[in-house]
Amino acid sequence: MRTKQEYIDGLKKMRRNLYFNGGKIDRDDEVQMNALNVMGVTFDEAASPEGKDLCTATSHLTGETINRFCHVHQSPADLHKKQDMTRYLCKKVGGCIQRCMGVDAINAINAVSFEADKLNNGNSEYHQNFLKWLENFQKNDLVGCCAQTDMKGERLKRPADQADPDMYLHVKEKTKDGIVVKGCKLHISEASIADEILVVPTRALGPNEKDYAVAFAVPADHEGLIQVVHPHSSRPREAYQRGFDGGYTDSYLLFEDTFIPWDRVFLCGENDHGGICALLFALFHRHSYSGCKPALGDVLLGLAATAAEYNGIEKTSHVREMFAEIIKVTELGYAAGYTASDFGKPEVYIPGMGRAPYGPGSCIPDSIYANVGRCLTGEAVFHEQEMLCNIAGGFPSTFPYESDITNPELKPILEKYLKRNPNIPVDDQIKFWLYFIENTCTGAAGTTNYGNYHGGGSPIMEQIAITSQYDVKARKRLVKELAGIKEK
Amino acid sequence: MRTKQEYIDGLKKMRRNLYFNGGKIDRDDEVQMNALNVMGVTFDEAASPEGKDLCTATSHLTGETINRFCHVHQSPADLHKKQDMTRYLCKKVGGCIQRCMGVDAINAINAVSFEADKLNNGNSEYHQNFLKWLENFQKNDLVGCCAQTDMKGERLKRPADQADPDMYLHVKEKTKDGIVVKGCKLHISEASIADEILVVPTRALGPNEKDYAVAFAVPADHEGLIQVVHPHSSRPREAYQRGFDGGYTDSYLLFEDTFIPWDRVFLCGENDHGGICALLFALFHRHSYSGCKPALGDVLLGLAATAAEYNGIEKTSHVREMFAEIIKVTELGYAAGYTASDFGKPEVYIPGMGRAPYGPGSCIPDSIYANVGRCLTGEAVFHEQEMLCNIAGGFPSTFPYESDITNPELKPILEKYLKRNPNIPVDDQIKFWLYFIENTCTGAAGTTNYGNYHGGGSPIMEQIAITSQYDVKARKRLVKELAGIKEK
């Protein structure tokens, strides 16, 4: 396994294909540093005494110890550890740990490539190619990300019905050596700091949409790939240093007739499995949210409780009610993921068939529990922000700039007044509110809300998954029996 | 183990101490028959091929097979089975299975009596007395209920501060042979069809409230005990028979200077353990709700989905959203209980001490998960009723009486119009709406909402449990570290 420094050194050698703010940037540009700090923790903790049990796993390919983010889950125990690792690491960085996209895509493609080969009766070698790619990925401890979301164009039209066929990424040409793809994948977190990008479809696909049923992996600096980067992180501090400087980035990935060699193609034309691949990545990713959202809940509760403490209202009953609400969402989200892990099996829900065995035997979390948990935490996002706002009062919205607090003319006066709680050092109060503001009243906070709401699929996507997969008929049968109705 | 008939035959032999509607009634009076039907299922299913695995257990006292409702949970596996048995049986009867009060009280007293003896350094024999009582209870497959809630008087005053000291049940006298108690326990479900009543305290108690720290068991027809019964069940049907006729009863239990012999007293004066007993019964009972509320969720979804089917709106998106909401509450409630079971240990939360070993080694569910689950399902009650109302439309509120539908003058006309969905036999439509009405627009339905909201403790009680037991400080510490604040 690599160190944070080896990882960064690897990034520095890559082709310059990142565009930002009117020009090109290096991968270790300062706007990316906070995101690199975050990713670095996944290396540090895999090597730390406290973290290594959760953050490493034993490769089912080689038997070697690898970073858990490179692992194919073999059992419910693996799923439990993935959930707990995610919560553990997200707490370390106070936000999204970013590397889960890769492991979730690996696990989806692992199953889908196997089944697609089965469908093709040995006329494709997707799964073998994938395993080869994976062995290298594990050995070199690479960072993977997942490119799923397409531009989508007109939302109520299917890919095949769009005015511009490139609104969903698709195969334009197949040659002896590989395929040529075109399209734009967007909202791709960590792509600008990843080693590898795993591309998967974004939705269910019909027989006339086989060109859209494509999954593959490319290096993040692949020829023919442009990244337009959107970094999200708070400004550097001067006088009042944070405990951890975190942030993240998103990219638009522009595939401009990009060539992909066959040994990196893991699905190409099997439209049913394309749809399952989309669902399966979403399922693994919603399971990841059962780790990260509880961690964000921990941070949220810490923000709320510290704000209440500093405001001197920690014991009031309406504040306690809000704590209970935050804890409820946090631990129900965790319990849903825990149950999804425990009920994990090598099975997926297949529309029209119900739950059926799928893939080469690796462990897939229960879909209903993964979905109800993610739905709950997604729907809670804005109400949680409301509770922070309620407890904090107006203070965060007009807090002086760091540069004004340290202005020698103002410092003694402002320090006098910012020491609202006489029992707490004024520097602690200042540091706390600056950090609170960064979690609530900045552009990064606003976009984080959007990510926390829509990431892994908006609440409505989970509602659709839930109602289409749940056995509603059995409940109707139950009630009809109780009511005395005889089913024919 | 007994049969339903043996159970009823036992009840018939009891002293007539049930008062209802101005006079006295027998235990097998017709107003109790639906409740007896429900309880009967706990005997039938313990003997049925389908049910016996869930509904029986192996006594840790005798090694014999007993009804699980008489069992002291030995492991997380036992807690899982108790949860699943509860869901299974509640679905059979379309509502509360009623016998859980007994098993929850047994498990609380089992731990508390052990610890009280430890505190008394062998000067009390609560636990031995309890185990003797329990062995007989298990062997004779008795039905237990739990009497917890007191009249409470002025809600913001403690027991010791009430104008009338009897507002909480308490010990008035101790003799060589036993104790004399006075007070009124109310909302005591199934007391009028139980064999035994387990009495426990209702709240935390101070050193000046030792007389209120009392737990004991009495037969339900004990001398000096009056029951004022309030039955809740739907009227008998004539033409349109239900699949199952269920209902339940509640009693006011009036203890009028009632004598309890020492071998039935399991706690008497140990005020700290009295408070823990109250909490512990509530905890086991909230865990029971992780089985029954999902079952009610199954019924609710069946009602909603069948109403939508019969109204021809099953596919509309706002109806699907409501299905998702019902499923979400149902399965999050289940997942919380599942996680609480899996994290079960012989430990309780003790105020000021955190989680600590407690009792003689039996298994206690995790309190945070049991509480977040019950809180969620309690808070959902009225919104769930709103969704049923939304989907049903006004139909249930003015539906003709059974006697009018079968009036020969009206029958052909009403059957023509009540056949709103031309593809479904009119009798099925009538049976369904009559059953729907009984779940929504009757007195029994109204009181059921109150029970589903407050039973096992109102949402606010769970909020208090959650915020007082959760490690809020650790979350504050986390945020302070992230913000750069150094704890002194």
Add this chain to the structure above:
Amino acid sequence: MRTKQEYIDGLKKMRRNLYFNGGKIDRDDEVQMNALNVMGVTFDEAASPEGKDLCTATSHLTGETINRFCHVHQSPADLHKKQDMTRYLCKKVGGCIQRCMGVDAINAINAVSFEADKLNNGNSEYHQNFLKWLENFQKNDLVGCCAQTDMKGERLKRPADQADPDMYLHVKEKTKDGIVVKGCKLHISEASIADEILVVPTRALGPNEKDYAVAFAVPADHEGLIQVVHPHSSRPREAYQRGFDGGYTDSYLLFEDTFIPWDRVFLCGENDHGGICALLFALFHRHSYSGCKPALGDVLLGLAATAAEYNGIEKTSHVREMFAEIIKVTELGYAAGYTASDFGKPEVYIPGMGRAPYGPGSCIPDSIYANVGRCLTGEAVFHEQEMLCNIAGGFPSTFPYESDITNPELKPILEKYLKRNPNIPVDDQIKFWLYFIENTCTGAAGTTNYGNYHGGGSPIMEQIAITSQYDVKARKRLVKELAGIKEK
């Protein structure tokens, strides 16, 4: 104007066409007495010094003083008085005053019959016939009700597409003397205690649905009309008398090839105006809700505050928050109606045309404000019940029967315990909880919730009215201008 007694005497002379519980009943049967009590208040108050200003009006036809429930609103001042009369009377009876259906139907038909004649270029005399009917109605101070809701059959199919054409009431035959109609109108409040029934369409209608575009008035005991009655009221009390015994009834109205003479037909075949008639009755009726729902809010707050007082928790902050929530809904509902009144004009919203003059100049409330108000109060129903449940605790669900409290054996014991608040006479506590229960835990309470939710149109109907009538385009234009987008 008549007295309550004259009104009841009038009912006694009517043909016996009421069916209930397997047989026929008189109009002054005891199951109808509570509903008659309610209606009686509309006569008493029109003659009382306190009530007469609000409850009477000056007929625009004759200049005579009439009951306001027989009046065609001439101005915003009339609409204000109608709103305030409704709140005033509903408070007197602690619930729905029931007579508003008539006045709302009169006002709708008044406008629609005028416009239909205009469309017919003088070939119809609907409006003249209506005015003649109205003059008699006013002079004799009759009670009108409105029959709108049809059986509807398959909900997503239009009237013309139903398997059974009678699922919506329609004209089967036209003769020289009149028309013959068939169909079932349901949920028709107060029809069994009304003098006259005004029938209007239930929805928008297409050119192929002209037979469904029919409005007329018939006496409530008209030949060919059967009423199946569903009464809703609490049982008589013995020892603990209420201050007012109220209740209501609903009927299924079965029109079995019923003949209606032309001078009672006010619309017949003009499908566009049929749809407007449906909307217009709903609009007037939603405006009525801006009077009755605030009255129910007053009762609700009284129930909540008295329960809190008797429970000794009136000052706690979470109880105060619930009071605020109830007041908020109550007074926002009132303010919406007030504003709708003040913006009243002889105009309606016509799909595709926007707001346009309509009718012979009488005053129509603003549709947006009437709809947002009714939507708010409808959506609040179940949450309001939740708040009552929260404040009351479990007490109402298991309260002893009146007959048990007065059982001489139990009376001294139960009175001791039911005197939970030592500062309030036990009889007052008993009376209060009995009344509370009737508002929350009875069949009548359950059906009232359904009425309060769906009456005048379910929240979703108001949402549709709001979004289809509001000038959304203007808001888009505004944002585009602010964003710098130039509209072409």
Add this chain to the structure above:
Amino acid sequence: MRTKQEYIDGLKKMRRNLYFNGGKIDRDDEVQMNALNVMGVTFDEAASPEGKDLCTATSHLTGETINRFCHVHQSPADLHKKQDMTRYLCKKVGGCIQRCMGVDAINAINAVSFEADKLNNGNSEYHQNFLKWLENFQKNDLVGCCAQTDMKGERLKRPADQADPDMYLHVKEKTKDGIVVKGCKLHISEASIADEILVVPTRALGPNEKDYAVAFAVPADHEGLIQVVHPHSSRPREAYQRGFDGGYTDSYLLFEDTFIPWDRVFLCGENDHGGICALLFALFHRHSYSGCKPALGDVLLGLAATAAEYNGIEKTSHVREMFAEIIKVTELGYAAGYTASDFGKPEVYIPGMGRAPYGPGSCIPDSIYANVGRCLTGEAVFHEQEMLCNIAGGFPSTFPYESDITNPELKPILEKYLKRNPNIPVDDQIKFWLYFIENTCTGAAGTTNYGNYHGGGSPIMEQIAITSQYDVKARKRLVKELAGIKEK
């Protein structure tokens, strides 16, 4: 009346007492320009044919035409116009119009200074001094702002109980010529672009807190006054110009032993009237919210509807439901303000006395309606943001920078993909999303949420106002009468 340019020229002449980002700035610094643009509209529109009817009034002092923001409301008609002016102007600028703080403070002080003089039996001349100040303020068309919120220190302690007495602004010394004050007022919107600052107390005050009962006016560049400015506005655009560049500023106002001459002091030591002054400013300001929040609702609906249009989902039912929700809050907020205006009288609610005449006869909006309206719109803030997020999808969170879209290498590619809706020019789509982002995912948007939630008093402050002022007793009496309880 002045022009925008005259107003700005006036600001330029002021003493440099604004601190920002480590130094001092001019009043026409570029970080203030967007706020000046907003304020400019209040001058432009008072002179525009379309705006002048709403935006001007007739001074009751001089009979001259003045800007309505300088006016003391004389009648309900004035209150209606103030509400409508506010909505009109806020729509022009797409946000807060900022000048209402001044007019609301004027109206509060007008009444309070009158009553304080009455209390002092002619030994004070507050009101005369105020009227003199006001005449000049009106004549010169000055911009006023209101400094109310204090630093507050420990929130559960009263001013007199704070460790640091300066946590609330107070009088330190009285001399023959004036008073000396010390304290920090924060969140003071528009103070850095105002001509005059009106200082009022922030809460109810006891007899031992007379020094905190102080109201006065100072020029915004007064000697001894420091402003620490926090500007909130979006970055300048280059290629994609907005239709209007708006923004706002907030200041910390540091009063460092500042001298105020007597002729500018309008209250000094009358603690009861100090509390009423705080309430009264809040009341006028909550009434202002009945104008601005509906305008923000218009913008919000425009954002939601345009996002839905551009995403091609405008007709889906769940999107329509969200439109209805936005409209509901918007128009209920408007109706509450409308009713508050119509019920306006020269009366205030005085704790312990109920509603009583107050002030010299000017018109004060009804407090219940002003409060229920503001409470509703405050509580809706975060849910409204959730709806925008739901409709927009993830697009706003990762949208490319303007500088990347115009990068010649990227422009053709990005324009291809950003043209998601093929029927709308790509430039319009880009402009719209950039504007949408500024309203949702920026620091300015985040702080705006805090302002919209807490401004004029947080929802909990309105709840307290509502429950303390509403006649809860009358509702209890009503229910007791209905229940048959006789009040003694």
